[in-house]
Amino acid sequence: MGPKKCSVITVSLKGQSNLFLPPQAPRSDSANGIQTWKYDQANIREVVSHMIMVHELPFAFTEYELFTLLMKIASPHHKCLQNWGIKGKVCLIFVGSASYNDAVVRMLKDSLSFHKRLPLNGKLFHVHCCAHILNLLVHDGLSKIEDVIDNVRESVKYITASTVPLTMFSDIVKQLQLPNKRLILDCCTRWNATYAMLSCVLEFKDVFLWYAQRDASYKYFPSDEDWVKVQEVCSFLALFNEVNNIISGSECPTSNLFLPKLWSIKELLMEKSLSEELWMRQMVDKMQIKFDKYWVECSLLISIAAILDPSNKMKLIYFSFCVIYSEEEASR
Structure with a gap:
């Protein structure tokens, strides 16, 4: 006999009908005014959205x-x-x-x-979701330099808002013989878009300086300290951007790569936690708290995925756990 097949479960989308008495129905001892009604999830979702x-x-x-x-109470039948x-x-x-x-x-x-x-x-x-946790992780860190990012964002908005400032900015780019690239305005809910904006703006640092001298209405020019922060943050986020691209890959399985990439992030966070810059330490400390919380919840499954990769097996576990944990915790 061949293997048993799973029985096909037929799903009815009609919903369970219920009886109700419309408000406009006349009071009567008969049941003529009673009608049927069913719970409609899609309709409820649409009404809530409009509300x-x-x-x-x-x-x-x-x-x-x-x-x-x-x-x-509205739908107790789960x-x-x-x-x-x-x-x-x-x-x-x-x-x-x-x-x-x-x-x-x-x-x-x-x-x-x-x-x-x-x-x-x-x-x-x-x-x-590892990609979502990574997004929250970086957002927590970037919140510590929100004033710098807002300044850069407003600068990009000001330049790209109308033709006159954009034309003036493009002319300066040509005079300095820089690559003819467009400024990128980020979506503030996506850290990788913010990273792309900061990286692009960094290439036009001298252009913004010249532009500020020509346009008296431009009030958002970042200070020298702000430019230093932008440069260090871009260098810091380069690894996160690389890891995000791998984790979000869809053409082949990538779960076996999560452990080495998360280990590299942990190593970078530990390195930057010793930075001489207070703002960098504050940013990294906030990110480490979220990293450790996520790691406690997901370390077992991520480790299993790495072990099942023949090129890793247990060797990667022995190596990476000594970095992520203390020596006593790693052994346990």
Whole structure:
């Protein structure tokens, strides 16, 4: 006999109908005014989106405790795990770091742990997105030099806002015989876009100096100290940008590369924590706190992925753990 095939589970998108009495229906002993109604997740999502936009509510509104309670009361029938029969087949789950994800995963883990169905008592169950954690890590660090970044951002906005300043800026670029590149305005929610903006602006440092002498209305010119910070930050973030490109790769598996790359980030953070510059130490200290928190949660799974790479095996573990941990912790 051949192997058994999984039974096909038919999913009905019609939803469960419920009975309700419309407000406009006349009071009567008969049931003529009773109609059917069903819960529509897509419709609820659309209405909530309009509510947030029209009333200018924060996006975090949907994470409020009482709003969550409201949704539970509105739709108490969450039985998808039983319906799909996957309660004994889930090993781990990857999610972003939003607070509502943490809450959902915690409830799901408690449910599955109760039935003793998670390997290693659930140590591999909850895995945050590494790229997202890296994004949060750098954002925490850059917050310490936010005034410098804002100054650079406003400079780029001022130059690119209209034709006259942009033409004047381009003329200076030609006079200095610099590469004809466009200034990059970042998206403040993406650190790699901020890194690209700072790297580009750094190439035109002399151009901004000349431009400030020609345009009296330009008030955002970075100071010499600011330029030093921009240069050091760009050098510092080069490794993070490289690691981000590898982690976000989609053409081949990259999980076996996470450990050596995270180890290199930890090594860089330790090096910069000894910097003579106070602002750099403050930036790195904040980043190390987030790195250590993430590493405690995900070190086991990332280590397994590295060990399964034949070119690494346990050698990489012995080497990298001595850097990431103290000697006593690494042995344990």
